[in-house]
Amino acid sequence: MPRVFRSTTHAPSTLFTSQVLRVATYNIHKGVRGIGPRKRLEIHNLGLGVEALDADIICLQEVRLFHAREAKHFDRTWFGWPEEGQADFLAPEGYASAYRTNAVTRHGEHGNALLSRWPLGEVGHHDVSDHRFEQRGLLHVPVRWQGTEVHVVVAHFGLIHASRVRQVQRLQEFLQREVPPGAPLLVAGDFNDWSERLGGPMEALGLTRAVAPAGRPNQRVTFPSLVPVFALDRVYMRGFRCLSTQVPRGSAWARMSDHLPLIVELELS
Template sequence: MRSVARPTPHPPGEVLRVATYNIHKGVRGLGPAKRLEIHNLQMGVEALDADLVCLQEVRLFHHREAAYFDRTWFGWPEKGQAEFLAPEGYEVAYRTNAITKFGEHGNALLSRWPMGDIGHHDVSDHSLEQRGLLHVPVHWHGTVVHVVVAHFGLIHSSRMRQVDRLAAFVRDNVPEGAPFLVAGDYNDWGERLDTPMRAHGLRRATAPHGRARAPTFPSRLPVFALDRVYMRGLRCTGVQVPRGPSWARMSDHLPLVVELALE
């Protein structure tokens, strides 16, 4: 798979290239049509050529799926999905959000740049949805950029409370004035989170002279902009959503790629 072209002409290193991608646990389809996509996703993640890859619905292990796909040609990876997906030379951070009968899943960050201490904060709003924030300081060109990977709930009122919990976490754990971004799947079908995010000093990464919306879901015919990056102390210089048959089959979401520069 070819590398995804850069949306702006900046040479590598002048901007921080950030991708966010819900990988749907590396599996697509149901019943006899169920297929393992984690090997294709490995090539897809590398093709993004991002400095930071923020992933949601990532498995460390799952006993039933591992047994089911053991008879397929490539089979279930022996290592956790975050480590399996990381291109050569990238550092990996992973923390579990949800524990299920046969395994678990959570958020991950793959970074081309050195990482600091990895943190995790539970923002679950009720017992039926286990949600968390993965927090990692990243050392980029002498600057520490604080990165949070998030996956918000399915109910709007839950998401609103999770915005408030995110803001409280940032106040308590991110130095005032430090560059900060939170990337992930917000499940915000009606696009109602921009206003409360702005109230907490976070603005959405949008192309400087393009459309604000960048639909990523569903991957075959994207209509909803569920996947986003919010930020402070950074400005967005470009936005891109890779499309095509290969991307459409790997997950029910498309990846979102943004390029950021320090303000």
């Protein structure tokens, strides 16, 4: 039976007692699609989409904190540019949000975010940029789920394979320093692994890719959103079993970002 989230004055953890952890990862493309006169603001539609995911934990990439030029451009539109950062704007009612900047540009900045209906611990960030043309980072947030502390890392890796390999090495160093050995762990995000070559390096870290035992390949491909071919968006796990994977599809999802969201359902192993 699908879970229904209702507004409440109580902590989110008082509502959900399922032993299944529902996790989503989604590259939102900074809430904007198109170029030139066809550029359009999608952040308001993304707010509806994020809520519809009905996930306990939502890992987001390419999230704007602010952008002066885009805000000015879209001030003339019907809904306008949100006053708060996109992480706070997208968080459904009752969810906590965490955000850290990866890239600072001329007009603004963007990074990774985590939204959770469960309480958050101390938020951390680690720069894994491999060269000056791509600013990349890891967002680390412990989440208190059903009395268990689950460490969640939101990642956005580089466009070059050699960079991604080095970023896996930096991820390893970060995990050894910041995450207790054996603690339940999720590393989710956009890995840009077009050639499917990160499996071995990630397994060497003790991380298994979340793939449902009976899942079909089309339940994992997320890019490009109009006709998905590549499984760039993933969840790697330690201390969990994957029960199911799902990729929402349709014209509305294809419109909002160049990626589709990936949803996985997990249980502790």
